[in-house]
Amino acid sequence: MTSRRLAPLVLVLAACVTLAACANTARGVGRDTKNNVQATEKAVRGY
Secondary structure (H helix, E strand, O other), X not given: OOHHHHHHHHHHHHHXXXXXXXXXXXXXXXXXXXXXXXXXXXXXXXX
């Protein structure tokens, strides 16, 4: 395989990995926010 054909493949692979990492990060932030809200509600209620 020549470098002319390999370069676009590497770029597409790198883009896919980057997008997957962003999706996981956004999902994790959502979970963290939910947990913080629940902990705050429990603290306010005195549980």
